[in-house]
Amino acid sequence: AQRVTQPEKLLSVFKGAPVELKCNYSYSGSPELFWYVQYSRQRLQLLLRHISRESIKGFTADLNKGETSFHLKKPFAQEEDSAMYYCALIGSGGGADGLTFGKGTHLIIQP
Amino acid sequence: EAGVAQSPRYKIIEKRQSVAFWCNPISGHATLYWYQQILGQGPKLLIQFQNNGVVDDSQLPKDRFSAERLKGVDSTLKIQPAKLEDSAVYLCASSRISITGPDVWANVLTFGAGSRLTVL
Numbered sequence: 001a002q003r004v005t006q007p008e009k010l011l012s013v014f015k016g017a018p019v020e021l022k023c024n025y026s027y028s029g030s031p032e033l034f035w036y037v038q039y040s041r042q043r044l045q046l047l048l049r050h051i052s053r054e055s056i057k058g059f060t061a062d063l064n065k066g067e068t069s070f071h072l073k074k075p076f077a078q079e080e081d082s083a084m085y086y087c088a089l090i091g092s093g094g095g096a097d098g099l100t101f102g103k104g105t106h107l108i109i110q111p
Numbered sequence: 112e113a114g115v116a117q118s119p120r121y122k123i124i125e126k127r128q129s130v131a132f133w134c135n136p137i138s139g140h141a142t143l144y145w146y147q148q149i150l151g152q153g154p155k156l157l158i159q160f161q162n163n164g165v166v167d168d169s170q171l172p173k174d175r176f177s178a179e180r181l182k183g184v185d186s187t188l189k190i191q192p193a194k195l196e197d198s199a200v201y202l203c204a205s206s207r208i209s210i211t212g213p214d215v216w217a218n219v220l221t222f223g224a225g226s227r228l229t230v231l
Contacts, residue, residue: 004153032218043114044154044202044222086153090218098144098167099220101153 002027004089006102013077014110021072021105023061023087031089033063033070034099038084047072047085057081077109113137115223117203123229129191132226135184136205142166144220145178145188146202154202160186193230200225 003026013019025031035047048056050063050070061072070087087102116135124130136143142161146154157176159166163183171178175194180186190197204220 006153034219043224046219049219098156098159099218100156103151103153
């Protein structure tokens with residue numbers, strides 16, 4: 001079964017400091033990994049996906065198959081980054097299990 | 112494009128009552144999902160439709176939950192009878208085409224605002 005683990009329930013950093021939100025996954029094949037974000041009073045929305053290899057709002061994430069990780073990073077945090085962040089996985093077998101989410105990390109950026 | 116529409120936004124019922132949630136996905140999205148998000152947890156997939164067929168409902172408590180997507184467009188999720196532990200936000204999402212298709216956007220889900228259920 002596929003599983004996503006986000007070990008930090010809450011992460012608080014100061015504005016301008018680097019941010020790293022951890023995500024580890026368990027899947028026997030080649031998954032597709034995503035980060036979704038939910039800002040206060042807004043809908044859950046896609047932040048980035050590993051196949052795009054792009055930076056969104058200054059965030060990047062690299063898929064490390066050896067460590068089965070997909071950590072989200074940003075070099076300089078901004079107050080508007082405060083939100084709930086969910087790591088998610090979909091299997092290569094056609095996604096019959098749908099998109100599996102981690103429990104989420106609440107990121108708070110302090111001024 | 113218009114987003115995923117859900118209603119009602121909030122519902123409070125007593126245990127053993129029934130409730131229904133409605134979802135209208137983005138036009139042209141073949142795949143529709145219902146997720147349950149309990150406070151403090153990530154969303155959990157309840158059921159996935161492709162057009163009007165069920166792809167996966169392995170985590171749907173079928174003794175009390177049911178869902179349909181009769182014409183392959185909008186969908187309803189019903190709970191009958193409700194239990195206290197059903198208190199959660201019910202999220203509907205849709206994606207462009209079948210996840211087995213070649214479209215690179217096939218696995219990207221667009222979510223609705225959710226329906227918050229409180230069971231007393």
